[in-house]
Amino acid sequence: MxxxxxxxxxxxxxxxxxxxxxxxxxxxxxxxxxxxxxxxxxxxxxxxxxxxxxxxxxxxxxxxxxxxxxxxxxxxxxxxxxxxxxxxxxxxxxxxxxxxxxxxxxxxxxxxxxxxxxxxxDDEEHKKQRLINDKVWANRFSHETIETVLEDWYQQIVFQSLSDAQKTDLVRKRAKNFGSSVASMLLATTLAKxxxxxxxxxxxxxxxxxxxxxxxxxxxxxxxxxxxxxxxxxxxxxxxxxxxxxxxxxxxxxxxxxxxxxxx
Known part of the structure; x- marks a missing residue:
């Protein structure tokens, strides 16, 4: 459970x-x-x-x-x-x-x-592009050190309001995750699906x-x-x-x- x-x-x-x-x-x-x-x-x-x-x-x-x-x-x-x-x-x-x-x-x-x-x-082409994008991230989470991937993850536009200090703190906090586990969840619940x-x-x-x-x-x-x-x-x-x-x-x-x- x-x-x-x-x-x-x-x-x-x-x-x-x-x-x-x-x-x-x-x-x-x-x-x-x-x-x-x-x-x-x-x-x-x-x-x-x-x-x-x-x-x-x-x-x-x-x-x-x-x-x-x-x-x-x-x-x-x-x-x-x-x-x-x-x-x-x-x-x-x-x-x-x-x-x-x-x-x-x-x-x-x-x-x-x-x-x-x-x-x-609501657009199939956008879904296809999103799935491609999320598969790239999932592959990175699965095969690279999680700190490296997180540093790039928090450079995405959606996080642009965060300060450098806030991003550094998030990388530190989120690094306790297992890369393969979050990769699996990312693909299971991707916006593309x-x-x-x-x-x-x-x-x-x-x-x-x-x-x-x-x-x-x-x-x-x-x-x-x-x-x-x-x-x-x-x-x-x-x-x-x-x-x-x-x-x-x-x-x-x-x-x-x-x-x-x-x-x-």
């Missing part, structure tokens, strides 16, 4: 459980600062396949990953307790796929917070709120054109919950209150 950390578990029978899914190369510890600002809520942080304490766990595709997440939820979350899914980047794409394809239908999902999550490519989910999400009975950083021009535009409710946080980039955890959690809490989940 996927590794997880449950915080403030004494609240789990009276409040919605906030379930956090990290991004590529991350782990459950990435949510530590957010957990501090969510002290009044039960918070479940899951290590996704190939990452953190789940680095030796693998998945084949989006469905098998969602099935593994469901297994954690079935063991950790009280039956029919309201659940708030919070996903960042890869984690956001996985939970969007799970929601759109009803992989989480056994659970009482009330709200999805999607941070810097791509809704999917993700369906275009936006149309389905817009008709979902689950409330959805997107979050992006003002410095992240790509995802700012994606959210603005999506038709879904979203908040753009000023002075931060792609990883909002790390760069400004208080602003991020304020949005989570305001959306929970708007659905009156606190009273459940």
């Amino acid at each position: 996927l590794a997880s950390r449950f915080y403030n578990s004494d609240h789990r029978r009276s409040l919605p459980v906030i379930v956090c899914l990290h991004g590529f190369l991350g782990d459950s510890d990435d949510w530590a600062q957010c957990v501090e600002f969510l002290a009044d809520y039960p918070v479940l942080c899951i290590d996704l396949p190939g990452h953190g304490r789940s680095k030796n766990v693998h998945c084949a595709d989006f469905k098998s990953c969602c099935d593994q997440i469901s297994n954690v939820l079935s063991h950790q979350v009280p039956e029919q307790a309201p659940i708030v899914l919070v996903g960042y980047s890869m984690g956001a794409r996985i939970v969007m796929a799970g929601l759109a394809n009803e992989y989480f239908s056994a659970f009482n999902i009330k709200l999805l917070i999607c941070e810097s999550g791509h809704f999917g490519l 993700q369906d275009f989910l936006l149309d389905i999400l817009k008709t979902s009975s689950v409330s959805i709120h997107c979050i992006c950083g003002d410095k992240d021009k790509k995802f700012k535009q994606l959210n603005a054109s999506s038709g879904l409710p979203y908040t753009c946080i000023q002075q931060v980039g792609h990883n909002v919950h790390i760069e400004d955890p208080q602003a991020f959690t304020n949005i989570v809490k305001s959306n929970v209150r708007a659905l009156s989940l606190d009273a459940t």
Whole structure:
């Protein structure tokens, strides 16, 4: 089973459980600062396949990953307790796929917070190019020293808002990953294999709120054109919950209150 950390578990029978899914190369510890600002809520942080304490766990595709997440939820979350899914980047794409394809239908999902999550490519040529690109990265993660690959990984445009010091720190933190494990996860959940989910999400009975950083021009535009409710946080980039955890959690809490989940 996927590794997880449950915080403030004494609240789990009276409040919605906030379930956090990290991004590529991350782990459950990435949510530590957010957990501090969510002290009044039960918070479940899951290590996704190939990452953190789940680095030796693998998945084949989006469905098998969602099935593994469901297994954690079935063991950790009280039956029919309201659940708030919070996903960042890869984690956001996985939970969007799970929601759109009803992989989480056994659970009482009330709200999805999607941070810097791509809704999917709707052009086959773009998917082909993305798969080629991700295969190159996966090959590098599998065969080169992870520090070398990470130094190049964080030079990508999506991370341009990070300072050199922040990039150096991320390389140090992410170097504990196994290259072959993250490579496997990258190919299993590549954007090239993700369906275009936006149309389905817009008709979902689950409330959805997107979050992006003002410095992240790509995802700012994606959210603005999506038709879904979203908040753009000023002075931060792609990883909002790390760069400004208080602003991020304020949005989570305001959306929970708007659905009156606190009273459940």
